[in-house]
Amino acid sequence: MGLENVRYVELPIIHDRRGNLTFIEGNKHVPFDIRRVYYLYDVPGGAHRGGHAHRQLEQLIVAMSGSFDVVLDDGQRSRRFHMNRSFYGLYVPRMIWREIDNFSSGSVCMVLASEHYDEADYYRDYQEFRVGLGLPAVPEDEA
Amino acid sequence: MGLENVRYVELPIIHDRRGNLTFIEGNKHVPFDIRRVYYLYDVPGGAHRGGHAHRQLEQLIVAMSGSFDVVLDDGQRSRRFHMNRSFYGLYVPRMIWREIDNFSSGSVCMVLASEHYDEADYYRDYQEFRVGLGLPAVPEDEA
Numbered sequence: 001m002g003l004e005n006v007r008y009v010e011l012p013i014i015h016d017r018r019g020n021l022t023f024i025e026g027n028k029h030v031p032f033d034i035r036r037v038y039y040l041y042d043v044p045g046g047a048h049r050g051g052h053a054h055r056q057l058e059q060l061i062v063a064m065s066g067s068f069d070v071v072l073d074d075g076q077r078s079r080r081f082h083m084n085r086s087f088y089g090l091y092v093p094r095m096i097w098r099e100i101d102n103f104s105s106g107s108v109c110m111v112l113a114s115e116h117y118d119e120a121d122y123y124r125d126y127q128e129f130r131v132g133l134g135l136p137a138v139p140e141d142e143a
Numbered sequence: 144m145g146l147e148n149v150r151y152v153e154l155p156i157i158h159d160r161r162g163n164l165t166f167i168e169g170n171k172h173v174p175f176d177i178r179r180v181y182y183l184y185d186v187p188g189g190a191h192r193g194g195h196a197h198r199q200l201e202q203l204i205v206a207m208s209g210s211f212d213v214v215l216d217d218g219q220r221s222r223r224f225h226m227n228r229s230f231y232g233l234y235v236p237r238m239i240w241r242e243i244d245n246f247s248s249g250s251v252c253m254v255l256a257s258e259h260y261d262e263a264d265y266y267r268d269y270q271e272f273r274v275g276l277g278l279p280a281v282p283e284d285e286a
Contacts, residue, residue, distance in 0.1 A: 019186030019246070025179045025259050034177045036168045037255060039207060041229045043162030064182060064251050065208045086184045086251075103162070108207050108229075108251065112180060116168050 002074040006096065008081075009060060009089040022087045024112060030060045030091065032114035039064065045105035053097040053123040055132070058114040060089040061100075066107025073097040075133045083109075097129055145217040149239065151224075152203060152232040165230045167255060173203045173234065175257035182207065188248035196240040196266040198275070201257040203232040204243075209250025216240040218276045226252075240272055 011029060014021040026034040040049065061070055067084035074096055081090050082102075089112075092098060100109060115121065123129040127137040154172060157164040169177040183192065204213055210227035217239055224233050225245075232255075235241060243252060258264065266272040270280040 017187075018190040018192060019183045021181060021183050023179060023181035023260065026177070028259070034169070034180060036166060037177060037180060038164060038166035039229065040162045040164050041207070044160075047161040049161060064184070064253070065249070086182065106208070110207070110253070116171070117166065 003072060003077050003079055003096070005093045006072055006079070006081075007091050009091050011062075011087045011089055013087045020086075024060070024089070030058075030089070030112060030114075032058050034112050034114075035116050036113040038111050038113070040100075040109040043068075043103045043105075043107055043109070045103060046101075047103045048101040049099065051097055051099045051124075051126060053129045053132075054094055055121050055123070056094050056115060057118075057121055058094055059092050060112045061092060062086065062089045062110045062112075064108040064110045066104035067102075068100055068104065068107055068109055069102040071099045071101065075130050075135045095129075095133060097123070097126060146215060146220050146222055146239070148236045149215055149222070149224075150234050152234050154205075154230045154232055156230045163229075167203070167232070173201075173232070173255060173257075175201050177255050177257075178259050179256040181254050181256070183243075183252040186211075186246045186248075186250055186252070188246060189244075190246045191244040192242065194240055194242045194267075194269060196272045196275075197237055198264050198266070199237050199258060200264055201237055202235045203255045204235060205229065205232045205253045205255075207251040207253045209247035210245075211243055211247065211250055211252055212245040214242045214244065218273050218278045238272075238276060240266070240269060
């Protein structure tokens with residue numbers, strides 16, 4: 001469940017001069033049932049949303065308006081994904097640490113998630129996340 | 144299944160100075176499983192999205208960015224709902240004719256739907272919709 005399982009998902013677009021339409025169906029465009037939809041808005045330009053990872057939850061992240069970066073880390077490698085199109089989703093599997101930053105003013109970040117909210121599913125500490133992966137905790141002076 | 148079953152749904156907000164977060168869970172904040180998510184974007188200011196109704200599909204409509212109006216009609220009465228907050232959804236049950244208009248430039252309209260796409264579930268003709276409700280078709284000179 002490393003970064004090699006992360007991928008951009010090109011979503012369908014119905015083009016129309018009155019506006020474009022994109023749709024996402026559970027178990028079709030994403031490999032899970034959509035149990036929860038959440039979104040970040042009223043985000044100040046340049047804001048940063050902090051790190052966490054999920055034991056089981058999978059998700060698809062979409063820039064509904066504006067742009068931001070998603071930084072993903074599988075405990076061994078880290079990669080930055082720039083999001084600025086409503087018709088590209090970023091699929092994030094379980095056990096990936098993620099942060100979101102570099103928000104443009106007025107951007108909207110939508111996330112489709114495979115599970116209802118469950119605090120027990122979260123890693124909120126990066127060291128615990130590494131231990132959960134079976135990796136040694138990073139020495140304090142490198143953390 | 145008339146207009147009396149339409150309602151605004153006040154969605155939860157987690158306030159944060161780095162941006163606000165709203166979440167919607169299937170069978171909790173909406174009375175259905177979320178099988179499909181779709182959204183309208185790149186909408187020119189003042190655009191109008193045309194009428195249809197669904198035999199079975201229920202939906203929640205949210206203004207993710209900007210504003211627009213949703214005009215709902217149950218065959219006997221019509222009502223206009225102004226949408227301009229990310230934390231209010233409009234619940235639309237089955238057998239309600241709907242149009243969306245008065246889009247602000249750059250607005251994003253998100254819809255959570257209870258079913259996958261099925262063209263057979265649509266009424267695209269208002270007269271057929273009225274007949275489906277057991278109402279007489281509107282005389283041509285009043286239509």
